[in-house]
Amino acid sequence: MKRCLAAACLLASAVLHADARTPKAIVLVVVDQLRADLIDRYQQQWSKGLHRLVTDGAWFREAYYPYFNTVTCPGHASIATGAVPSQHGMVLNNWWDRDLRKLVTCTEDSHATIVSYGKPLTSMGESAARMQLTTLADEIRAQLSPSPHVIAFSLKPRSAIALGGHRPDAVAWFDDAGAWATSTAFSPGPVASVAEYIKAHPVEKDFGRTWDRALPLNRYLYESPAIGLQRTKGEMTQTFPHILKSPSGLPDQVFYDQWQSSPFADEYLASMALHVAEKIGYTTGGPHFVGIGFSTLDKVAHDYGPFSHEAQDILIRLDRTLGDLFAGLDRLVGPGAYTVALTADHGVAPTPERAIQQGIDAGRISVQELIARAEESMTKTLGAGTHVSQLAHDYLYLEPGVYEGLQANPTAMRTLVADLKTVPGVLRVITRDELAANHFDGDSAGRQSALSFFQGRSGDIMILFKPYWIESLNTTTHGSGYQYDTHVPVMFMGAGIAKGEYLMRVSPTDVAPTLAFLAGVTLPLTSGRVLSEAIAPIVPHQ
Numbered sequence: 001m002k003r004c005l006a007a008a009c010l011l012a013s014a015v016l017h018a019d020a021r022t023p024k025a026i027v028l029v030v031v032d033q034l035r036a037d038l039i040d041r042y043q044q045q046w047s048k049g050l051h052r053l054v055t056d057g058a059w060f061r062e063a064y065y066p067y068f069n070t071v072t073c074p075g076h077a078s079i080a081t082g083a084v085p086s087q088h089g090m091v092l093n094n095w096w097d098r099d100l101r102k103l104v105t106c107t108e109d110s111h112a113t114i115v116s117y118g119k120p121l122t123s124m125g126e127s128a129a130r131m132q133l134t135t136l137a138d139e140i141r142a143q144l145s146p147s148p149h150v151i152a153f154s155l156k157p158r159s160a161i162a163l164g165g166h167r168p169d170a171v172a173w174f175d176d177a178g179a180w181a182t183s184t185a186f187s188p189g190p191v192a193s194v195a196e197y198i199k200a201h202p203v204e205k206d207f208g209r210t211w212d213r214a215l216p217l218n219r220y221l222y223e224s225p226a227i228g229l230q231r232t233k234g235e236m237t238q239t240f241p242h243i244l245k246s247p248s249g250l251p252d253q254v255f256y257d258q259w260q261s262s263p264f265a266d267e268y269l270a271s272m273a274l275h276v277a278e279k280i281g282y283t284t285g286g287p288h289f290v291g292i293g294f295s296t297l298d299k300v301a302h303d304y305g306p307f308s309h310e311a312q313d314i315l316i317r318l319d320r321t322l323g324d325l326f327a328g329l330d331r332l333v334g335p336g337a338y339t340v341a342l343t344a345d346h347g348v349a350p351t352p353e354r355a356i357q358q359g360i361d362a363g364r365i366s367v368q369e370l371i372a373r374a375e376e377s378m379t380k381t382l383g384a385g386t387h388v389s390q391l392a393h394d395y396l397y398l399e400p401g402v403y404e405g406l407q408a409n410p411t412a413m414r415t416l417v418a419d420l421k422t423v424p425g426v427l428r429v430i431t432r433d434e435l436a437a438n439h440f441d442g443d444s445a446g447r448q449s450a451l452s453f454f455q456g457r458s459g460d461i462m463i464l465f466k467p468y469w470i471e472s473l474n475t476t477t478h479g480s481g482y483q484y485d486t487h488v489p490v491m492f493m494g495a496g497i498a499k500g501e502y503l504m505r506v507s508p509t510d511v512a513p514t515l516a517f518l519a520g521v522t523l524p525l526t527s528g529r530v531l532s533e534a535i536a537p538i539v540p541h542q
Contacts, residue, residue, distance in 0.1 A: 020538050021496030024286040025277075025338035026140070026515050027329065028163060030079060031318065032072060032156075032298035033478060034344035035306060036063065036487040042315055045219060049322020050315065053342055057493030058534035062505045065346065065488070066527070067451035068464070068481035069393060073106040074452070075345025075508070076162035076293065080135040082512035082526035084451045089132035091457045093158060096390040096397040098456070103390060106130055107161045109185055117172070117190050117198045118179030126157045126173075127185030128166045133525055135165035136512040137289045143521040148286055151276050153269050154293030155260050157181075159345070163291030170194050170276055174265070178203070178256040193279035197272045203259055204251040211262045212241040213309065214316045226308035228353030230475045233303060234258040240309060261299040263317035269294060270321045274328040282332055287519045292325075293345075294318060302474040305351045339495045339518055343508045344488035351476045355468045362468035365425040367391055370463065370471075377419035378402065381412035393479055394471075395459025403432070403460040416461070425469035430462045448481040451527075490531075498536040506531060 043054055053059070067074070067084050069092060077083075077090035085091045090106045097104045112125025128135075134142070137150045152164030157173040164171035170191040175181045180198050182191070213220065225238040234257030236242050244262060246254040259265055273292050282288045297314045304310040329338050355362035371388050374396060378387040382405050389397040398406075406413040417429040430446065435453040440446030449462055465471065467482050478485045490506055493499070496518045509528030516523050517530045 021518055021536060022287060022520060023337060023339040023495035023518060024333045025282055025288045025290060025329065026136075026519060027290045027338055027340045028079070028136070028292075028511070028515065029322070029340060029342040030076060030159065030163065030291075030293045031342065031344050032159065032293060032295045033301050033306075033346060033348045034297060034489060035347035035484060036061065036489050038306060038315065039489055041221065042312055045215060045312065045316050046319035048319045049324070049326050050319040052323065052326060053340070053491045053493050056499055057340070057491050058497050058499055058502060058531075060490040060502045060504075060506045060531065060534070062503055063343070063488055063490035063508060064483065064505065065486040066448065066507055066509070068445070068448035069452040069479060070346035070481070070485040071393065071479045072156065072298070072345050073158040073162065076159050077106075077131055079343055079345065079508050079511050080137065080162045080165065080291075081131070081133045082136070082509050082516070082523050082528040083133055084509060084527050086451050086453055087133060087525055087527065089130060089454045089457060090162070091452060091454045092393050092395070095392050095395070095457050096459070098397070098400070101389070103392060105158065107158050109183070112183045112185040114175070115182045115184060115187060115189060116175070116179045117181065117195055119177065121175050121177055121179055121181055123175055123177070123181065125183045125185060126161060127183060128161050129185070131162070131166075134523075135162065136516055136521075136523065137163065137168060137291065138165035139516065139521045139523055140287065140289050140519055141165075141167060144287075144519070146285060148288045149277075149280050149282060150289040150291075151273065151280070152291035152293075153273050155265055155269070155295035155299075156293065159293030159295060160291070163293055169280055174260060176253070176256065178251070178253065191276075193276045194272070196279070197275045201268065201271070203256070203268070206244055206259055206262070206264050207251045207255055208243065208245055209264065210241050210243050211264070213313055220309045220312050222307040222309070224309040226305045226310075226351065226354075226475070227357060228305065228351035228475055230303075230473060232261075233299070234261060236261060236303065261296060261303065263296060263314055263321070266294050266296045266314070266318050266321050270325040274325065274332065278332055286333070301348050302472075302477060305354065305476050306348045307350070307354070337495055339497060339515065340493045341511050341515055342489065342491045343511055346478045347485045347488055348478045349468060349470055349476050349480070349482075349484050352468060352470060360468050361466065363425050365423065365465055365469055365471040367471055369423055370396075370420065370426075373419050373423050374416065377416045378406075378412065381409060381415050382406070392459065394463045394465065396461035396463060398460045407433070420461070420463060425465050426463055427466045428464040430464070432458065432460050432462075435462060445481055492531075492534055496536050498534050500534070502533055504533065
């Protein structure tokens with residue numbers, strides 16, 4: 001009898017000390033390339049999931065990335081860890097590995113093998129090995145007992161892996177060759193629930209499907225076709241309707257590129273996440289973790305620009321997809337029993353051609369001219385030979401010994417900096433010594449650049465472009481420290497959240513600490529904080 005009473009007391013104690021705000025599931029949604037102002041601009045077109053976040057959630061309208069290199073891998077890693085690239089080490093999507101003497105992606109891993117859910121793949125294995133910190137998902141699994149489940153999905157491996165962390169139950173992405181994939185770093189073979197969904201829902205079913213506007217033409221803003229269109233990946237047409245097909249008449253590389261740039265890919269990710277969550281047991285226990293990186297807006301806006309009808313339609317349909325996702329979670333774990341966080345990994349610049357039409361100083365920077373100018377400059381001061389190893393994004397990587405030669409010859413360093421600044425579109429040049437020292441008090445761009453710097457991975461020279469100047473061959477891109485790239489939404493909804501509009505300045509690095517607080521776990525090293533303003537107070541039991 002005493003043993004039973006003791007057990008009952010322990011159970012009562014656990015109930016009394018449990019935080020009533022703790023959700024049964026945490027759902028982290030990252031919409032790739034969602035600029036914050038697009039919500040203001042397009043929300044009148046929404047009525048489902050995005051609308052629900054705006055009206056029923058906590059909306060932080062002044063959220064900015066604090067670092068400069070705003071691209072996908074650093075963004076997802078910063079959201080997942082609560083830290084910045086100078087801490088977690090994911091400095092770019094691709095950087096020059098000085099030891100291997102080649103460009104490497106942020107998640108490629110030669111010690112892992114690709115695992116295909118379909119056709120054989122030749123891609124390298126992927127993992128989170130290069131990420132220097134654990135993620136929110138890692139800490140939820142490590143600190144709670146029984147260990148909650150973790151799943152993460154995206155079209156891109158760098159997005160799915162950052163969200164899922166080092167040891168998820170299931171993580172999958174879509175290989176460009178046309179098959180869903182994971183890696184032996186996470187699973188020795190296909191995960192049964194993922195394989196079951198993919199087998200029942202082959203992507204090839206969408207071959208020949210038409211993507212057209214979801215709303216009447218007069219509901220869309222701006223011109224169509226968009227100004228400044230460059231060649232699109234997958235040879236999509238310049239205006240609606242877009243038919244997913246290929247000249248071969250078969251589902252091939254052209255079709256798979258088109259499919260990833262269609263709203264059907266977002267729908268697939270949300271549906272697959274719900275299926276897997278149900279199959280592996282999200283109905284009991286928790287707080288379980290779901291991470292979804294919706295990549296299609298990024299692919300579409302790169303091709304058509306953020307003001308295109310295509311980008312607007314992706315968000316209209318994502319609104320509906322998120323509505324279905326939330327309805328599914330309501331059924332699976334219960335209304336109000338889960339917490340959703342939505343943010344973006346970066347924003348996007350307007351197309352240079354459109355900016356020029358508006359009278360703005362804008363343009364496209366020639367990568368070849370940058371490299372040629374650097375070589376000419378160092379040949380003058382250091383002598384003949386090859387001096388540049390690689391230009392990756394805004395980082396210039398120099399051949400072994402060249403940077404040391406510049407350090408020993410301050411005149412040569414000053415000459416290189418001055419010569420690079422003569423290239424049209426270049427604003428500023430910063431050396432790796434300056435980035436490492438981080439003496440940028442009162443210098444916001446310098447401070448942002450230092451927060452992007454990780455010794456050994458970042459370049460020897462960092463080249464900052466002028467606002468509205470890009471180095472991409474796409475219609476537009478992102479990756480700067482300007483507010484069109486750094487300003488993104490941060491939104492929460494559900495268990496433990498006090499709805500409202502919040503205007504204090506925050507960061508996407510605050511997302512993981514806030515969710516960690518609700519889950520009752522501790523993150524090891526963050527630059528973000530708990531957004532206590534949006535934490536609902538506990539209501540004592542009467």
